[in-house]
Amino acid sequence: MVERVNAKEKCPRCGQGALVTDSSTGENFCGKCGFVITDKVDESGPEWRSFSNEGENKSRAGVPTSLAMHDMGLATVINPQNRDATGKPLTAAMKSTIERLRTWDSRSQVHEPVDRNFRQAFSELDRLKDKLAVGDAVIEKTAYIYRKALEKGLVRGRSISALIASALYAACRDTETPRTLKDIAQASNIKRKDIARCYRLLLRELNLKMPVVNPINCISRIASKAGLSEKTKRKATKILQRAEELKISAGKDPMGLAAAALYVACVTLGENKTQRDVAEAAGVTEVTIRNRYKGLKVALNL
Numbered sequence: 001m002v003e004r005v006n007a008k009e010k011c012p013r014c015g016q017g018a019l020v021t022d023s024s025t026g027e028n029f030c031g032k033c034g035f036v037i038t039d040k041v042d043e044s045g046p047e048w049r050s051f052s053n054e055g056e057n058k059s060r061a062g063v064p065t066s067l068a069m070h071d072m073g074l075a076t077v078i079n080p081q082n083r084d085a086t087g088k089p090l091t092a093a094m095k096s097t098i099e100r101l102r103t104w105d106s107r108s109q110v111h112e113p114v115d116r117n118f119r120q121a122f123s124e125l126d127r128l129k130d131k132l133a134v135g136d137a138v139i140e141k142t143a144y145i146y147r148k149a150l151e152k153g154l155v156r157g158r159s160i161s162a163l164i165a166s167a168l169y170a171a172c173r174d175t176e177t178p179r180t181l182k183d184i185a186q187a188s189n190i191k192r193k194d195i196a197r198c199y200r201l202l203l204r205e206l207n208l209k210m211p212v213v214n215p216i217n218c219i220s221r222i223a224s225k226a227g228l229s230e231k232t233k234r235k236a237t238k239i240l241q242r243a244e245e246l247k248i249s250a251g252k253d254p255m256g257l258a259a260a261a262l263y264v265a266c267v268t269l270g271e272n273k274t275q276r277d278v279a280e281a282a283g284v285t286e287v288t289i290r291n292r293y294k295g296l297k298v299a300l301n302l
Contacts, residue, residue, distance in 0.1 A: 011035055067143035068125060070118035078102045117155065121146055121164045124188075128168055131187040132179055141171035148206055158198065162190050166198035173210045178218045180255060182283055215249060216240050218258035218282070225281035226273060228262060235265035239296065248299045252292065256284045260292030264302060 011017040017032025028038040065072050078101060082090045090098060122143065129139050145167040149155060155163055165188040172179040181199075185192040202208060216237055223233045239261040243249045249257055259282035266273045275286045275293075282289075296302065 012037065066140065067147065068122050068139050070115055070122055078105055114150065117150065117160065118147075121160050124161050124164050125168065128165065128184070128187055132168075132183060134168070134172065134177055134179065135175075138168070138171045138175050138177055141174060142168045145170055145202065145206065145208070149202060152205055154201060154205055159190070159194070161188060162194045162198045163202075165190055166195050166202055169195060169199055170202055170208060170210065173213065174208070176211060176214065176217055178213075178221050178255075180283060213254040215252075215254035215258040215261070218255050219262060222255070222259055222262055222278065222282045226262070226277055228266065228273065229269075229271060232262060232265045232269055232271050235269060236261040239264055239300065239302075242300055243296060246299055248295065253284070253288065255282050256288040256292050258282065259284055260289050260296055263289055263293055264296055268302070 009019045011030035011033060013035040014030060014033040017030040019028060020031040021028050027036055029036045082095050084090060125142060146164055149163060165184050169181060169184050181192050181195055185195055219233055219236050259278050263275060263278045275289050279286045279289050
């Protein structure tokens with residue numbers, strides 16, 4: 001690939017030709033007489049390197065750093081292939097030495113109790129991520145909260161699984177991801193009471209400020225589980241917006257309020273869904289839906 005550098009710069013030898021740079025060879029030469037001025041040009045672009053046979057696959061490095069890895073993704077490993085830099089097989093003596101180095105390298109990465117704690121906690125977090133289908137932003141926030149808790153010494157004497165589950169719930173609340181304590185308790189196989197206790201501890205000790213859960217965010221999830229139409233979802237959203245304007249949604253369980261709004265929308269639009277269907281989809285009782293339904297009906301004159 002040849003590119004013209006500057007037409008104003010002239011060749012120092014003939015004084016007529018413009019200077020041209022060949023980026024593939026790194027030569028800077030005259031475009032008329034061919035006089036090579038410099039044979040090495042510093043590359044000012046990104047330092048792309050390709051480690052595969054595919055010419056277009058130019059990756060700079062490995063995976064990005066992440067708080068959800070016990071070493072933040074910064075650790076290195078010794079290549080498992082027993083070959084040297086030139087590709088030749090290692091000798092038997094050197095192979096034994098490298099194997100011993102690999103063993104100590106892997107041990108040194110989890111030598112500290114903190115590293116072992118992180119490895120156990122984040123493996124549990126990875127499992128919860130798949131079960132609850134939460135995004136990477138929530139996972140990063142969870143890892144951040146857990147690291148802060150470990151710094152404060154909140155993990156000592158408590159279950160790692162319960163604390164990472166409560167940190168995940170806190171991250172869901174903070175990012176307004178509609179996941180309830182019951183969902184996380186079922187996914188982590190830990191009692192809801194234990195997760196709630198650890199969650200309150202995190203709020204108190206780390207001074208976390210959680211936003212109020214918006215019941216509108218819960219509508220899509222309940223409607224998908226109950227198999228409700230898009231028209232019903234839009235109607236329920238409008239009902240909740242009116243309820244928020246009238247300040248009647250304060251202090252109510254967001255999941256129960258969203259379920260009641262969906263049931264009101266079903267009744268209004270004639271969609272054939274019972275209170276039990278909506279209650280099972282929302283994970284609340286039928287009594288809750290009836291109470292919220294009555295409140296919405298009276299307040300909004302439905």
